[in-house]
Amino acid sequence: MQMPVPNPAVLARKLELVARLRHVLPHDAVIDAPEEVKAYECDALTAYRCAPLVAVLPSSTEEVSEVMKICHNMGVPVVPRGAGTSLAGGALPTADAVILGVARLRETLEVNFPDRYIRVQTGMTNLNVTAEVEGEGFFYAPDPSSQLACAIAGNIAMNSGGAHCLKYGVTTNNLLGVTMVMADGEIVEIGGAEMDAAGLDLLGLICGSEGQLGVVTEATLRILPKPEGARPVLMGFDSNEVAGACVADIIRAGLMPVAIEFMDRPIIRATEDFAKAGYPDCEALLIIEVEGSEDEMADQLARIVEIAKRHDPVVIRESQSAEESTRIWLGRKSAFGAMGQRGDYICLDGTIPVGQLPAVLRRIGELSEEYGHMVGNVFHAGDGNMHPLILFNANEPGQLESAEALGAEILKLCVDVGGCLTGEHGVGVEKRDLMGHQFAPVDLDVQMGVKDVFDPKWILNPSKVFPLDVSASRRAAE
Amino acid sequence: MSILAKKKTEFRDARDALAETIRSGGPFALSGNGTSRIGLCFGAELKAPTEGWDYDPSALTLTVAAGVPVAVIEQFLRDENQRLAFEPPRMQGLLDRDGASTIGGVVAGNLSGPRRVAVGACRDFCLGVEFVDGRGEVVKNGGRVMKNVTGLDLVKLMAGSNGTLGLITEVSLKTQPIPECVATLVIEGLTEVAAISAMSAALGTPFDVSGVAHLRGADDGEGAKTFIRLEGFENSVKARIAKLQSVLKSFGESDVEWHAEKNSAIWQGIRDVERFCHSADDVWRVSVKPSEAVALVEAVAPEDVIYDWGGNRLWLITKAGTDVRAKVTSGHATLVRASAETKQRLGVFAPQSQGVAKLSEGLRRKFDPDAKFNRGMMG
Secondary structure, eight states: OOOOOOOHHHHHTHHHHHHHHHHHSOGGGEEOOHHHHGGGSOOSOTTOOOOOSEEEOOSSHHHHHHHHHHHHHHTOOEEEESSSOOSSOTTOOOTTOEEEEOTTOOOEEEEETTTTEEEEETTSBHHHHHHHHGGGTEEOOOOOTTTTTOBHHHHHHHTOOOTTHHHHOOGGGGEEEEEEEOTTSOEEEEEOSSSSOSSSOHHHHHTTOTTSSOEEEEEEEEOEEOOSOEEEEEEEESOHHHHHHHHHHHHHTTOOOSEEEEEEHHHHHHHHHHHOOOOOSSSEEEEEEEESSHHHHHHHHHHHHHHHHTTOOSEEEEOOSHHHHHHHHHHHHTHHHHHHHHSEEEEOOOBOOGGGHHHHHHHHHHHHHHHTOOEEEEEETTTTEEEEEEEEOTTSTTHHHHHHHHHHHHHHHHHHTTOBSOSSSOOTTTTGGGHHHHSOHHHHHHHHHHHHHHOTTOOBSTTSSSOHHHHHHHHHTO | OOOEEEOHHHHHHHHHHHHHHHHHOOOEEEOTTSSSOOSOOOSEEEOOOOOOEEEEGGGTEEEEETTSBHHHHHHHHHTTTEEOTTOOOOOHHHHTOOSOOBHHHHHHHTOOOTTHHHHOOGGGGEEEEEEEOTTSOEEEEEOSSSOOOSSOOHHHHHTTSTTSSOEEEEEEEEOEEOOSEEEEEEEESOOHHHHHHHHHHHHTSSSOEEEEEEEOOOTTSOOOEEEEEEEESHHHHHHHHHHHHHHTGGGOOEEEEOOHHHHHHHHHHHHTTGGGTTOOSEEEEEEOOHHHHHHHHHHHOOSEEEEEGGGTEEEEEESTTOOGGGGOSSSEEEEEEOOHHHHHHHOSSOOOOHHHHHHHHHHHHHHOTTOOBSTTSOO
């Protein structure tokens, strides 16, 4: 993975840049000591690291605006950063960049239960949004696995999803409005508390734009009443094909579970060794969760179990208590940790049409053999969002590169069967160089044209999302 | 798994011919069959391809040529016991137009019916789009899978762009199973203030309300009615209706409409604004916070009002030439039906802040550098 050569003219003006930033921000909000900026050298994609020139932690939209004016004026690249939990390197700095962290933007600005929305500063964590409203029986629906730590800013930048988006949608479906600081420091309000903003859907464009179009400092989010209850059922099958067919039948029957999670044998084994959740020894495992009252859940689960039984399951375990539900989810929730015990891993998130599941898993198995890396698959089966985890040993030279090469093969496979490179983690730097496999040059050109409108000097996160050779002329025009 | 892939060749030929036409001519008016066009624009009519399907019921996804009528799609989906969950409205009655609404026109207008309050708007069900831009380039964005964050999301941008950025040639949509049962709770005689409270209370319950609307009393003496819809498996709907009645008992007695066809009639009437069809007065569509809806209605004093989406969306019918926008303090108002003169004077779409207007204008210039599409449509 390549990054552009840092701009020597920017590096040479570091002292001036720091002085100007200190002029508009409190002293401790500008971090420039080399040993301190190192804390911002990477996000959760830890394979790539580069300390930024400076990191800033503004406390208000106006401060963000002042920072952007200075950087715009001096031609300094800005890499916005939420909580640094991106798995795609979305917040990876370059040596000539200012990291703009939203960690100090944590206020709740307004909660409105009758109209069902909350307005927050975007440094607030995902889970804290729910904490603000759950006393009144509401919650914020998108639930990325990192929800304890991840910031709303990053959720909006990556259009984050989660296990329950089958029913509730992803961030873009739950976002009503934003306050955004443009590349030149101008502050714009887009959308609001009402449904369907006027004019072009700029909100839809901004959500998932990976810090390419602006810095979102405040957000109005839709909140929903909490369901009466939730209950999972666990089922084991003899083959991926059969489990896949069972998922298809459940969907066709009109059942709308809130989550359908799929785990394959390598993951089942790894999680059993690690978490001892008591999963059966089988080829494929489904965890299906329903919501509602006691009666409704029992009714839905009965229908699901009836369908599953037609597919000769090895085991069906319906949760009878909160404790059992926790145990059923335990293995799934520890899947990443379990794989982490076996070595370093890369986690991909390509999405495929659900019907392609068995064929894709078979091909991943072959590729895994070919490259000599173990691959485990956990999978949001209801929406086709895969999560292959590729194991490697970071201490052995060449292993990261071959694991990445395998990852690239798997993602290309996702595209080739009618899917896409990333379902919820974003492109960042991780999948940047594969974009040409999914998009024709004209498709990328139009997307870059959108960035031209929002950020004509290409100072916002300029070396992400678009392959460097494709964006070279635009970045050079800075 | 049945996958129907039909007439891809016809689709490509038609699309490529359109791209050629766009490269060599202009200006063009893009509006499907024009059944829900509300903006003023001029140019030669350009129609999206009408052939081409790819439907995977097990994956709940449909890819279809943009010129296919919504009614055809809905019939096709119904055969698989599925539907378009955002309830695409038919505006022919309201706007006094003929012809069949196309899916491309619905997407370009981001048109959604009553279920929008619960499940999201048309744009939330759009997974992918193909369009021809003003340079005659065929551009694809999104795809046909449910979760996709690869690159910038132009699918949302194209939805609701009213043909000002490109000619949509193909869309991929998320479909939904048709639930077994539908029932509507009807509360009569509520004041508008009480109706808003009742609707907010219903939307604040975990009972998966899928439609919430309030209509004023009619001239024939029938009282005001508040409608709250539930859908799902029959036992579940029965249980939830009972709980909802208990939550809402302070609002007075309620009836339940269980008859499937009567339910269809109620919600189709609201979806298509049937109440305002047989009049020539101006019609406005307003997006507003429910808690501010009644104050706005009192300020405007329209001849009649429909509260949909729990009060998030208002349909107002006013004397010709009334400027509703002058009374809107938050939210926004669209002038859906009026004389060309009134539309010219007041503008169809809500004016935008300087910053947003600049971005929108910049995007239009990028997508359509020679201003070939729908000139004058969105400002």
